[in-house]
Amino acid sequence: MEINPNHSENAKHDFVLVEAAKAGDQKAFAELLGRYRDAIYFMLLKMVNNKSDAEDLTIEAFGKAFKNLHQYSPSFAFSTWLFKIATNNCIDYMRKVKNSTFSLDQSFDSEDNDPMINIKSDSLNPEEKLIKHQRETQVKLIISKLKPRYKKLIQLRYFEEKSYEEIAEEMNLPVGTVKARLFRARDFLYNVMKDTNHSY
Numbered sequence: 275m276e277i278n279p280n281h282s283e284n285a286k287h288d289f290v291l292v293e294a295a296k297a298g299d300q301k302a303f304a305e306l307l308g309r310y311r312d313a314i315y316f317m318l319l320k321m322v323n324n325k326s327d328a329e330d331l332t333i334e335a336f337g338k339a340f341k342n343l344h345q346y347s348p349s350f351a352f353s354t355w356l357f358k359i360a361t362n363n364c365i366d367y368m369r370k371v372k373n374s375t376f377s378l379d380q381s382f383d384s385e386d387n388d389p390m391i392n393i394k395s396d397s398l399n400p401e402e403k404l405i406k407h408q409r410e411t412q413v414k415l416i417i418s419k420l421k422p423r424y425k426k427l428i429q430l431r432y433f434e435e436k437s438y439e440e441i442a443e444e445m446n447l448p449v450g451t452v453k454a455r456l457f458r459a460r461d462f463l464y465n466v467m468k469d470t471n472h473s474y
Contacts, residue, residue: 281351288352296343300415303466307336307419310353314360315421321364326451329421330458331367335360337462416466424459431456 281289288309294302314335319328339346339359346355417428430436430444438456442449 285351285353289348292343292346292348292352295340300466303340304415304419306352307416310356311336311419311421313353314356317357318360318364321361322368327367329423330455331360331364333420333424333458333462334367335363337458337465338363340462341465413463416463420459424455427452427456428459428463 288306291302291306295306311332315328315332318331318335319325322328322331335356339356342359346352417425420428426445427441430441431438436444438449438452441447442452445452
């Protein structure tokens, strides 16, 4: 798969990062997130006019993009493809908000496919401990690129093992909001960690 030779140097660098990310390179995922997080966020902020929603939708956009990297065509710049995903996802979100009311407490209790469950388990053999350490390192690298609000949520839930209620009280948020944001962050992280174990 070759990139369009007419692309800018930035687009060519993105292509290299995308190929590395497909092979499971966590630094490549983190760099792509770092390069476009703010631009995506401010675009979405203009669309929804709400900072919290824009932050949540930014996480969702990257989660969907990273999950579907194998569908990316280098005929287009990665940034163009990413912005299209973010825009379409935001439009879908605004449609749902307009057409339905749903409980944020619903469907956020499942821990299935969580990349960080049992991260503090003590009953591991040496090989499992090494794998756990590598996973922690990978997760922390990606988390380091997230907005501070998400960093704190993940830290409290997965590294300090606090309940939703404790997190809600500490961050002065409704429990439903805590669950919704953790769900989005968890889905994003799961997509990244899953790609680490696949080759295309």
